[in-house]
Amino acid sequence: MILLLLFVxxxxxxxxxxxxxxxxxxxxxxxxxxxxxxxxRVAVGTSLVGVLxxxxxxxxxxxxxxxxxxxxxxxxxxxxVAGAILGGLLAGRVSPAALSVLFAxxxxxxAGYTVAKGRRGxxxxxxxxxxxxxxxxxxxxxxxxxxVAGAISGLLGVGGGFIKVPVMYAVMDVPxxxxxxxxxxxxxxxxxxxxxxxYSRGDIHPLVAVxxxxxxxxxxxxxxxVLPRLRANWLRWCLVAxxxxxxxxxxxxxxxx
Amino acid sequence: xxxITAGPxxxxxxxxxxxxxxxxxxxxxxxxxxxxxxxxxxxxxLPGEQAVPLARLAATLATDWPEVxxxxxxxxxxxxxxxxxxxxxxxxxTRRVWLEAAVAALVLAELLGSLHAG
Numbered sequence: 001m002i003l004l005l006l007f008v009x010x011x012x013x014x015x016x017x018x019x020x021x022x023x024x025x026x027x028x029x030x031x032x033x034x035x036x037x038x039x040x041r042v043a044v045g046t047s048l049v050g051v052l053x054x055x056x057x058x059x060x061x062x063x064x065x066x067x068x069x070x071x072x073x074x075x076x077x078x079x080x081v082a083g084a085i086l087g088g089l090l091a092g093r094v095s096p097a098a099l100s101v102l103f104a105x106x107x108x109x110x111a112g113y114t115v116a117k118g119r120r121g122x123x124x125x126x127x128x129x130x131x132x133x134x135x136x137x138x139x140x141x142x143x144x145x146x147x148v149a150g151a152i153s154g155l156l157g158v159g160g161g162f163i164k165v166p167v168m169y170a171v172m173d174v175p176x177x178x179x180x181x182x183x184x185x186x187x188x189x190x191x192x193x194x195x196x197x198x199y200s201r202g203d204i205h206p207l208v209a210v211x212x213x214x215x216x217x218x219x220x221x222x223x224x225x226v227l228p229r230l231r232a233n234w235l236r237w238c239l240v241a242x243x244x245x246x247x248x249x250x251x252x253x254x255x256x257x
Numbered sequence: 258x259x260x261i262t263a264g265p266x267x268x269x270x271x272x273x274x275x276x277x278x279x280x281x282x283x284x285x286x287x288x289x290x291x292x293x294x295x296x297x298x299x300x301x302x303l304p305g306e307q308a309v310p311l312a313r314l315a316a317t318l319a320t321d322w323p324e325v326x327x328x329x330x331x332x333x334x335x336x337x338x339x340x341x342x343x344x345x346x347x348x349x350x351t352r353r354v355w356l357e358a359a360v361a362a363l364v365l366a367e368l369l370g371s372l373h374a375g
Binding site: 002003036038039042049052053055056070071074075077078081082084085088089185188189191192193194195196197199200202203204205206207208209210211213214217 | 280281284285288289291292295296301303304305306307308310311324327328330331332334335336337338339341342345357360361363364367368370371372373374
C-alpha cells in the first residue's frame with residue numbers, strides 16, 4: 001500500500017512538474033520527507049531519480065525544432081556538473097536541519113520564478129520564444145550561476161531550472177523557449193552527476209526510489225503529451241501556494257530538528 | 258550564431274538520440290519487473306535496502322536479481338544523459354569542432370568521475 005502511495009506521489013510530482021516546467025523535485029523532497037518521514041538524504045536521492053525520470057520523459061517527448069542549444073548547454077554543464085558533484089558531496093556533511101531550511105528558501109525562490117514565468121509566457125509568441133538570431137553574452141556570470149545551480153541540485157535534489165532559465169534569458173540574452181529547452185536538457189546531466197555520488201554513498205534505496213520514479217515517469221509523459229491543453233492560470237496560483245506551504249513546513253521542520 | 262531552430266546537424270542528430278524512447282522504456286521495465294518480483298517476496302519496511310553497489314551488480318545477480326534489476330533500471334536512467342553527452346562529443350569530434358569537443362569531453366570526464374566521488 002505504501003509503495004502505491006509512493007507511486008501516486010511520484011505521479012503527482014511528475015504531472016505538476018510538467019505543468020509548471022519544473023523537474024518535480026521541488027514537490028518530491030518535501031512530500032517524501034514530511035509525508036513518509038524519510039531521512040532528508042534518502043528523500044533527495046529519490047528525488048534525483050525522479051528528476052532523471054522526468055528528463056528521460058521530456059527527452060522522449062521533445063518536438064523537433066524545439067530542442068536545446070547544445071553548445072550553450074554543454075559549455076554551461078562543464079560548470080554545472082562540477083557544482084552538482086560538489087553539492088552531492090556536501091550533502092553528506094550538512095545537517096538535515098540545514099538542508100530543510102535551505103530547501104525552504106529554494107521553494108520560495110521557485111514559487112517566485114513560477115509566478116514570473118507565468119506572466120512572461122502569456123505575452124510572448126512562439127517565434128520570439130525560439131528566435132535564431134541570438135548570441136549568448138556574459139559567460140562568466142552564466143558559468144558562475146550554473147555552478148550554483150548544480151550545487152543546489154546536488155544538495156537538494158531539484159533540477160535548478162529556476163536559476164538557469166532566468167539567467168540564460170535575462171542575463172545571457174537567450175530566447176526564453178531556447179533557454180527552457182536547454183535547461184531541460186541540462187537537468188538530466190546535472191542530476192546524473194549527483195545521482196552517481198548518492199548511489200556510490202548508499203543513499204539510494206530502490207524500494208523507495210523505484211515506485212516514485214515510475215510514478216514520475218508516468219506523470220511526466222502524461223504531462224508532456226496531454227496536459228499542455230489543460231494549463232490554466234488559476235492552477236499555477238494553486239501550485240505556487242502549495243510550494244509556499246511546503247516551503248514553510250520544511251522551514252519549521254528545519255528549526256525543530 | 259548559436260541557434261537551434263534552423264536545425265544544424267548536431268542538433269538534429271541529438272533530437273534523434275533524445276527520441277530513443279526505448280532507453281527510458283527499458284529502464285522503466287527493469288525497475289517494474291524488479292519491484293514486482295521484490296513484492297512477491299513478502300512485506301518490506303521503508304526505506305529498504307541500499308541500491309546494489311556498481312562493483313557488486315554482477316555478483317549479486319544470482320542471489321538477489323530483483324534488487325539488481327531495480328538498481329540497473331535506475332543506473333540506465335542515469336546513463337541516458339551520459340550517453341547523450343558521449344554522442345554529442347562524437348558528433349563534434351567527427352566534425353572537427355575541437356573547442357566544443359574538448360568541453361564535451363570535460364563534461365563526460367566529470368560525469369564518469371562522479372561515479373567514484375561518493
